[in-house]
Every structure is written in C-alpha cells, then in structure tokens.
Amino acid sequence: MINVLFGAKPDMWAEYEAPLNDAFAKSGLQVDLSVDHAPSEVDYIIYSPAGTVSDFTPFTRCKAVMNLWAGVDSIVGNQTLTQPLCRMVDDSLSRGMVEWVVGHTLRHHLGMDRHILGQDGVWRSEFFPPVAPDRPVTILGIGQLGAACGQALHQLGFPVTGWSRSAMDIPNIRCLQGDAGLQKALTGAEIVILLLPHTPRTENILNAERLALLASGACVINPGRGPLIDDNALLAALDSGQIGHATLDVFRAEPLPADHPFWAQPQVTVTPHIAATTRPETSSGIIADNIKRGEAGEPFLHLVDRTVGY
Structure with a gap:
C-alpha cells in the first residue's frame, strides 16, 4: 500500500478526493489517500500553498512532493524540503x-x-x-x-x-x-x-x-x-x-x-488569480502517473531545479 498525504489547502479536499482516488485506481496503484497520515508513514505528499504541511522534516519516508500549482515559489525556498519536488504541468x-x-x-x-x-x-x-x-x-x-x-x-x-x-x-x-x-x-x-x-x-x-x-x-x-x-x-x-x-x-x-x-x-x-486554474480531473491523472513512475523506479516528470527556482 502506498500512503499519499493530501497536504494541500483543507478546503480543496472535497473536490480532489474522488478524482485522485479514481486516477489512482485507473493507474493500477494501491493507494491509501488521506489528510492525516502519520508523517513517518507517508510515501508522497500532494502540496499547495497555504496547505497543511510547512515542515517536511518529519516525512522521512517521503519519496516526492507533488505540487498542485505550476508555480513553486511558495515552497522552493523551504529549507526543510529535501525530497524531490514536482511542479504541475497540465x-x-x-x-x-x-x-x-x-x-x-x-x-x-x-x-x-x-x-x-x-x-x-x-x-x-x-x-x-x-x-x-x-x-x-x-x-x-x-x-x-x-x-x-x-x-x-x-x-x-x-x-x-x-x-x-x-x-x-x-x-x-x-x-x-x-x-x-x-x-x-x-x-x-x-x-x-x-x-x-x-x-x-x-x-x-x-x-x-x-x-x-x-x-x-x-x-x-x-x-x-x-x-x-x-x-x-x-x-x-x-x-x-x-x-x-x-x-x-x-x-x-x-x-x-x-x-x-x-x-x-x-x-x-x-482579476482574482484565475488565469490558469488547476483542474482536479486532469491534475489528478498527472499526479497518479508521476507516482506510478516513482514506484517503478523511473525518473519523476517536471522536477524542479532548486538552483534556479523552477
């Protein structure tokens, strides 16, 4: 079982829970998606600004952080983040x-x-x-x-x-x-x-x-x-x-x-930051595909180069 923590903004959980679970099922992954996994048991984190995770230190088992936004400026400078960071390309x-x-x-x-x-x-x-x-x-x-x-x-x-x-x-x-x-x-x-x-x-x-x-x-x-x-x-x-x-x-x-x-x-x-909005149905499939790559030992897609900030 792959433990995935939904660490994005809490009010996004209702719109993402079903699309993410559907995407994981279609990809053939056995995933336990939750908002309250113990940090030491988390394999992947789904992240957004103003989410529930700001200190990544306890997530010692985490293989990658999947950002829901195309921009990563809110997280790329986080000194506690040592895991690979993937931005959203959709x-x-x-x-x-x-x-x-x-x-x-x-x-x-x-x-x-x-x-x-x-x-x-x-x-x-x-x-x-x-x-x-x-x-x-x-x-x-x-x-x-x-x-x-x-x-x-x-x-x-x-x-x-x-x-x-x-x-x-x-x-x-x-x-x-x-x-x-x-x-x-x-x-x-x-x-x-x-x-x-x-x-x-x-x-x-x-x-x-x-x-x-x-x-x-x-x-x-x-x-x-x-x-x-x-x-x-x-x-x-x-x-x-x-x-x-x-x-x-x-x-x-x-x-x-x-x-x-x-x-x-x-x-x-x-306009209220609406030019490019992440859509749950399509972004969920991209996250599932990237986690599937990680589980297969393949390189993650859309990895952020922290030396340049994107």
Whole structure:
C-alpha cells in the first residue's frame, strides 16, 4: 500500500478526493489517500500553498512532493524540503492560460472597453485599432505557458517577441535573452505579458526604467507572479499615461487588500488569480502517473531545479 498525504489547502479536499482516488485506481496503484497520515508513514505528499504541511522534516519516508500549482515559489525556498519536488504541468493549465491571455490581449488591442463601458448614447466612431500585425507583443517568460500563449497570438497575426534568461528557439516567436535582449524586447512593445516565475532575479523585473521603454500608452498584462512588477512604478506610469492599462491577475498579497491603490486606479483591471486554474480531473491523472513512475523506479516528470527556482 502506498500512503499519499493530501497536504494541500483543507478546503480543496472535497473536490480532489474522488478524482485522485479514481486516477489512482485507473493507474493500477494501491493507494491509501488521506489528510492525516502519520508523517513517518507517508510515501508522497500532494502540496499547495497555504496547505497543511510547512515542515517536511518529519516525512522521512517521503519519496516526492507533488505540487498542485505550476508555480513553486511558495515552497522552493523551504529549507526543510529535501525530497524531490514536482511542479504541475497540465494541458488544461496551458489552455486556461492561453484563453485568458488571448482574451485580455484582444480586449486591449481592440479597445473594447470604449464601447462596453461607454453605453451612454455617444457614437464613438473616432477610434479603430490597427490590425494585429501592427501591434507588437512581448512575452517575458517563454516556458511552456509563455510559448503556448505566443503561438496562439502568432496565429492571430501579432508579431510576438519572447524573452528568457537563457537562449530559446521557438518557431514563430522572436526569441531574445539576457539583459541586452530584455531591453530590446521591451523597447516599443505595445502589449507586454509577464509569464516568468518569481525568483530573486525576476523580482521587480518590470520597474520604472523598463516601463519607460514601452510604447506610450502600452498595456501590461500579468498572469505570472505579483512581485515581477514594481507596484509603485506601475502606478506612477499609469498616472503619467506611459502605461494605458494594466490587467493584473497576481499580486504580492492575495487576496488583494481592499485598500490597495490598484482597486482605485481606473486603468487597472484586477482579476482574482484565475488565469490558469488547476483542474482536479486532469491534475489528478498527472499526479497518479508521476507516482506510478516513482514506484517503478523511473525518473519523476517536471522536477524542479532548486538552483534556479523552477
């Protein structure tokens, strides 16, 4: 019997218990899934931020920790974690992110708010957007999610530039890297999408100096991580008109406090961390498959490299 501890947020247990047990049964694994296994008896931990496990020291038998989210910044620096850590890589996560990013990109590209919010009897025919090939888009972070979003935007005709720390070669995306590449990627961009992980090297990567590189009135879309943006610099750029709008799905503190200036800034759209939501049915199958690999002595999939933080 394989003992699996559900150490994610307690309120997630009701939606995950049945899908996980179904996935384990389909994989042929004999699993005892519980929220209260004794630490010394646990073979695998299913984890999420704000879950029930923060000290991994007692879990001496644990073979791996399975993260339910794509991001691991809440756990990767935990000094008690010595077990292998696997992040969630799920096609449904990618699909959800692509749909959210494309939807908000088109919203700003087309200027939809002018008409959706302007139902006041005024015939606003003075504005029409450029076609997509004339609207440069930059994506900071072209891993799996960033590349998927870039391909979808390319299919719509947008010229897409992607930036990463290390060299990448992705069809249909102009790939840049390094500090010089970052400046080039941002200069003149009209829509910037942030899909980087949060690490010490990416915190405040979009600061006042770099916001000034964008085209005047540019749009910033952040479904990545809140600390990627210097909040005060963004608010100042919005006030000056250098940034025309910011659509933000992630924040330094979540839920976003009711007194945060973003709520009062009319050129900010706040969405409640919904761009890419882990879905129990598909993620349960991925966890079951990874545990099956571990039990067979095969390498785990989607292992986190803690030296780089993702």
